[in-house]
Amino acid sequence: MSERKYNFSAGPAVLPLPVLKKAQEELLCLPGCGASILEISHRSKQFGEILAQTKANVRELLNVPENYKIMFLQGGALTQFAMIPMNIIRNREVSADYVVTGNWSKKAASEAKTQGKINVIFDDKEEGYVRKPKDEELRTTPGAAYCYICANETIEGVQFQKEPNVDLPLVCDASSEIFSRPVNMEKYGILYACAQKNAGPAGVTLVIMRDDFVEMSGDDLPSMFSYKKLAEKDSMLNTPPTFGIYIMKLVTDWLKEQGGLQAMYEKNLEKAKLLYDAIDASNGFYRVHANKEYRSFMNVSFRLPSEELDKKFQEEAKAYDLVSLNGHRSVGGERASIYNAMPREGVVALRDFMVEFAKKNA
Amino acid sequence: MSERKYNFSAGPAVLPLPVLKKAQEELLCLPGCGASILEISHRSKQFGEILAQTKANVRELLNVPENYKIMFLQGGALTQFAMIPMNIIRNREVSADYVVTGNWSKKAASEAKTQGKINVIFDDKEEGYVRKPKDEELRTTPGAAYCYICANETIEGVQFQKEPNVDLPLVCDASSEIFSRPVNMEKYGILYACAQKNAGPAGVTLVIMRDDFVEMSGDDLPSMFSYKKLAEKDSMLNTPPTFGIYIMKLVTDWLKEQGGLQAMYEKNLEKAKLLYDAIDASNGFYRVHANKEYRSFMNVSFRLPSEELDKKFQEEAKAYDLVSLNGHRSVGGERASIYNAMPREGVVALRDFMVEFAKKNA
Numbered sequence: 001m002s003e004r005k006y007n008f009s010a011g012p013a014v015l016p017l018p019v020l021k022k023a024q025e026e027l028l029c030l031p032g033c034g035a036s037i038l039e040i041s042h043r044s045k046q047f048g049e050i051l052a053q054t055k056a057n058v059r060e061l062l063n064v065p066e067n068y069k070i071m072f073l074q075g076g077a078l079t080q081f082a083m084i085p086m087n088i089i090r091n092r093e094v095s096a097d098y099v100v101t102g103n104w105s106k107k108a109a110s111e112a113k114t115q116g117k118i119n120v121i122f123d124d125k126e127e128g129y130v131r132k133p134k135d136e137e138l139r140t141t142p143g144a145a146y147c148y149i150c151a152n153e154t155i156e157g158v159q160f161q162k163e164p165n166v167d168l169p170l171v172c173d174a175s176s177e178i179f180s181r182p183v184n185m186e187k188y189g190i191l192y193a194c195a196q197k198n199a200g201p202a203g204v205t206l207v208i209m210r211d212d213f214v215e216m217s218g219d220d221l222p223s224m225f226s227y228k229k230l231a232e233k234d235s236m237l238n239t240p241p242t243f244g245i246y247i248m249k250l251v252t253d254w255l256k257e258q259g260g261l262q263a264m265y266e267k268n269l270e271k272a273k274l275l276y277d278a279i280d281a282s283n284g285f286y287r288v289h290a291n292k293e294y295r296s297f298m299n300v301s302f303r304l305p306s307e308e309l310d311k312k313f314q315e316e317a318k319a320y321d322l323v324s325l326n327g328h329r330s331v332g333g334e335r336a337s338i339y340n341a342m343p344r345e346g347v348v349a350l351r352d353f354m355v356e357f358a359k360k361n362a
Numbered sequence: 363m364s365e366r367k368y369n370f371s372a373g374p375a376v377l378p379l380p381v382l383k384k385a386q387e388e389l390l391c392l393p394g395c396g397a398s399i400l401e402i403s404h405r406s407k408q409f410g411e412i413l414a415q416t417k418a419n420v421r422e423l424l425n426v427p428e429n430y431k432i433m434f435l436q437g438g439a440l441t442q443f444a445m446i447p448m449n450i451i452r453n454r455e456v457s458a459d460y461v462v463t464g465n466w467s468k469k470a471a472s473e474a475k476t477q478g479k480i481n482v483i484f485d486d487k488e489e490g491y492v493r494k495p496k497d498e499e500l501r502t503t504p505g506a507a508y509c510y511i512c513a514n515e516t517i518e519g520v521q522f523q524k525e526p527n528v529d530l531p532l533v534c535d536a537s538s539e540i541f542s543r544p545v546n547m548e549k550y551g552i553l554y555a556c557a558q559k560n561a562g563p564a565g566v567t568l569v570i571m572r573d574d575f576v577e578m579s580g581d582d583l584p585s586m587f588s589y590k591k592l593a594e595k596d597s598m599l600n601t602p603p604t605f606g607i608y609i610m611k612l613v614t615d616w617l618k619e620q621g622g623l624q625a626m627y628e629k630n631l632e633k634a635k636l637l638y639d640a641i642d643a644s645n646g647f648y649r650v651h652a653n654k655e656y657r658s659f660m661n662v663s664f665r666l667p668s669e670e671l672d673k674k675f676q677e678e679a680k681a682y683d684l685v686s687l688n689g690h691r692s693v694g695g696e697r698a699s700i701y702n703a704m705p706r707e708g709v710v711a712l713r714d715f716m717v718e719f720a721k722k723n724a
Binding site: 003004005007009010011012013014015017020021023024027028029031034035036038039040041042043044074075076077078079081082086111114115194196201202203204220221222223224225237238239240241242243244247321323324329 | 366371
């Protein structure tokens with residue numbers, strides 16, 4: 001235990017310690033099962049209860065209305081990038097609007113093009129992906145099926161501070177901010193998130209989908225690519241990623257114990273403020289990538305005056321047990337991912353180190 | 363620990379106890395990482411080593427030639443049922459031959475039909491899926507790209523005892539027998555297996571593919587459905603199921619310690635013989651589904667003289683810590699899955715119970 005460090009990895013990322021302890025305790029034998037969670041049938045009574053409780057937790061935490069299905073799929077966000085247009089626009093010969101605000105929404109738009117007509121209605125490429133659009137910049141396309149957004153661009157650290165106000169149902173990749181704040185589900189046709197940032201381990205993707213979207217799947221699709229077939233079988237069309245769902249149950253149990261998403265939101269804002277205040281007080285030694293009003297409270301992306309200092313910063317941080325602070329390989333610099341499970345103490349330790357490092361190296 | 367029972371589940375299924383113990387020991391903190399395997403980046407040095415070692419173990423155990431790629435994908439066998447024809451026959455306007463010997467090959471053929479022309483060259487439906495074809499029954503189709511087989515039909519307990527001799531590369535679902543015996547890889551274009559029966563937990567699928575098959579993917583496919591793109595990025599096109607791969611590393615480490623696949627094969631044959639001998643000596647009290655020469659040494663599917671006795675058998679077995687003996691919901695009866703990780707003691711305990719139960723109830 002004393003070996004554990006403050007882990008700022010963007011994903012797979014830190015999990016709540018009580019979740020890991022519980023999983024460890026039960027790993028040889030899930031109570032009442034005679035076997036590990038890794039070894040029991042997905043059709044067993046015990047796994048059925050885990051699946052049902054995970055769904056109930058998600059429904060409660062995100063306040064998901066009854067006309068939305070909750071599914072646990074595989075393949076990460078990159079699979080959803082393709083499955084969404086494959087199910088929603090391909091067969092119905094409609095188009096879809098995409099809002100491009102960074103690496104992940106750009107990739108989603110690119111994958112969607114393999115399945116049908118998409119309209120990029122905003123692209124912040126020229127500014128270098130530093131902000132989200134204002135509502136008045138978004139003109140949706142007549143007849144489009146949905147408006148696609150990435151709630152939080154993990155690489156650039158750029159986040160929608162609230163849902164954009166458009167006249168289409170939103171389809172949203174919330175991978176790096178799911179469960180970090182309350183959301184207004186009624187604005188969404190689809191809200192999805194791979195688990196490995198804020199909800200569990202790699203290998204399970206939470207997909208929440210309004211019933212009319214579920215029904216759009218073409219009948220010619222292979223079973224595993226059809227939301228309709230997946231939803232009909234309640235994520236059990238084949239063996240689901242049972243361990244990932246079990247960990248998501250433990251994470252959502254923990255979130256409820258923490259007071260739910262409003263409480264998490266307040267904690268997250270306060271943690272982010274600790275870092276951004278230190279950055280803003282550094283006289284430009286630390287520079288944030290995102291424009292001020294769009295700064296992410298999940299991924300604090302910043303850089304130092306030189307690549308040499310970036311390197312030195314990350315190296316010296318390790319001596320303080322602050323690890324995985326490197327920026328994404330596509331942009332470099334630093335990134336501190338401070339998801340729900342990152343304790344305030346970890347953020348304070350990083351802040352203190354940053355203040356000290358700036359003093360010595362400015 | 364004393365709570366653990368002999369678990370005959372068909373999948374997810376029993377794992378080697380040393381694997382579970384190692385995973386438990388490391389679950390809070392992977393040595394040298396400062397974090398759990400669940401929490402570290404897939405691009406970290408540590409995970410890179412795990413991935414490389416798992417691949418090396420698979421290559422060594424199955425004696426995989428250098429002109430085959432080894433990939434760790436998501437979505438289970440049902441996803442492969444669609445991806446294989448999507449990559450291999452759809453764009454190239456060729457057909458494929460399917461050998462239908464039970465539930466899983468039947469489903470594979472059905473999913474393949476969504477992608478192109480398939481030829482069912484053998485179907486044992488009329489006999490009730492009790493056997494595999496003899497070589498002389500298999501006439502392949504001129505121009506077909508591959509011949510698809512399911513090595514072991516988990517539900518019916520029917521197994522190829524060796525690779526069929528056909529003039530096409532085999533594409534094989536080995537989900538419920540991977541690592542149970544040596545294979546002649548050169549007969550295969552694709553050999554794949556979901557992990558949750560004999561190789562690890564649910565959520566990771568091992569796919570071994572000859573280079574010329576990898577190259578067949580159409581360029582119009584979404585990235586996650588293209589073997590070519592997945593292989594190019596060495597299973598890291600996006601975040602792979604890191605924990606599942608880690609467990610597969612531990613399982614394959616354990617297999618090597620056990621003496622490799624020839625040693626496992628001998629143990630497996632001996633375990634299966636214990637049960638089949640007891641069945642054959644029961645004067646018809648226990649009846650095996652499969653024809654004698656095609657009996658699976660992984661899944662022993664049998665039934666008792668009545669459904670009442672089936673129920674009584676399963677109920678009383680629990681008192682002896684013998685669990686998950688129910689047959690698949692589509693066929694009923696009993697099924698004892700005796701994968702690599704089922705210890706001989708468990709099989710002996712089941713055999714002894716079966717002998718005793720037959721004596722009392724015949």
